[in-house]
Amino acid sequence: MNFRLLPEWAEQDAVMLTWPHQATDWCDNLTAVEPVYVQLCQHICNAEQLVIIAHDEALKTHISQLLHTNAVDLSRVHFVVTPCNDTWARDHGPLTCAAVADNSQLKIVDFTFNGWGNKFTSELDNKINAVLVKQLADTRNQYHVLDLVLEGGGVEIDQHGVLLTTSECLLNPNRNPNLTQQDIEQCLREQLGATDFLWVDHGYLAGDDTDSHIDTLVRFAPNDTLVYVKCDDKNDQHFSALDAMEKQLQGFKTTTAKPYTLIDLPWPKAVFNDDGDRLPATYANYLIINGAVLVPIYADANDELALAQIQTAYPEHQIIGVNCLPIIHQFGSLHCITMQLPRGFLAGASL
Structure with missing residues (x-):
């Protein structure tokens, strides 16, 4: 049986969140961060179910109380209590x-996560x-565990099987x-059902630990469309790389040999933390849920x-x-902290 990774606009059972806690790098910022997670839970539960990974039972109790206080329907929330690093x-x-x-026949693929190249535990x-x-x-x-190192933020796919990375x-x-590269393409053909590949060779975000994940730069949308970040400030450190990325996207062709429809996203103003580090603010890091798209914004013009x-x-x-x-401030955004679970993933998930 041939399986293919589903595009992110496919129908979903749920979205998965792994909740921040005191033993993570989020510890000094939980007061500011948890309201964002609660807001995400509200939006997600309006559209579908929610899976929350909780580090321990005490955190599960805390989250449950927090969601109840904020009128989140707990009947739509599934908890998995298991330790997590981040x-x-x-x-x-x-x-x-x-x-x-x-x-209706699904294959769940569990790639190896090594902390973005052994940068973090x-x-x-x-x-x-x-x-x-x-x-x-x-x-x-089906459930397949693989030795291949791969992160979900590193790949995008469309309904035709074209994989973007x-x-x-x-x-x-x-x-x-x-x-x-040929080895990796062959693995992704076998495991994710990719039929064609688009390799983006330019583009990065300062403050990004992922080695230029595609979900911070370019995203697939329906109807052979690519949504991408565009920097129009020639004095910005990102300008040259993102300009080169845009030119490469203009040369990409669909499976029918036509250019993609390109939709550019604006460039938010530079945001820095208290240590003077530039933070990876990008509008491309959005999450598609059933009937809606949740978009990170940054109090920006x-x-x-x-x-x-x-x-x-x-x-x-x-x-x-x-x-967001x-x-x-933890060097990621909205798409990075979520993972969609397509229709049929959960046992008894029909609403």
């Missing part, structure tokens, strides 16, 4: 494929998926040093333009801004 669900979470001939995070699948997944779904991330020797551009890319979705300034 909260980047996009990168330690599972990637879910559906059978090409029958989307990740042993606990790398065990989360096994617990998640054992406790919540429909037993009819960056060479800086997937070809980085800190991930799979013994594999060539370009927030409204970003929302309008994303509305153009997803005309059938409601576009909702979520202030507290999140980027």
Whole structure:
């Protein structure tokens, strides 16, 4: 049976969050960060179910009280209590494929997470998926554990099987040093059902620890559309790389040999933390849920333009801004802290 990674606008059972706690790097910022997580829970539970990874029972109790106080329907929330190092669900979470001939047949793929090239401790995070699948997944779904190092934020796919990624991330020797580009493509053909590849060779965000994850730079949208970040400030340190990225995107062709429709996102003003480090603010790091797109905003003059551009890319979705300034202080954004679980993932998840 041939399986293919589902595009992110496919119908979902739930979104997974891994909650920040005192034993993570978020400890000094929890007061500011937890309200963002609560807001995400509210939006998600309005559209679908929610899976929360909680480090221990005490944290589960705390989260439950917090959500109850903020009128989140706890009947839509599933908890998985298991230790975690950090909260980047996009990168330690599972990637879910559906059978090409029958989307009700799913394959859950558990790649190896090594803390973005062994930059950070990740042993606990790398065990989360096994617990998640054992406790919540429909037993009819296949579950595959792989040695290949891959993070969900490093790949995008469309409904045709075209896989979009960056060479800086997937070809980085800190991930799979013994594999060539051809080796990696073959693995992704076999495991994710990719049929074609678009390799982005330019673009980065200062403050990003992921080696240029694609979800901070370029995203697929329906109807052969690419949504990407554009820097129009020639004095900004990102200008040259993002200008080169835009030119490369203009040369990409669809499976029918036509240019992609390109929708550019504005460039938010530079944001710095108290240590003077530039933070990776990007509007491309949005989350698609059933019927809506949750978009990170940054109290920036370009927030409204970003929302309008994303509305153009997803005309059938409601576009909702979520202030992610507290999140980027941990050098990621909204898409990075979430992972969608497609329709059929959860046991008894029909609403």
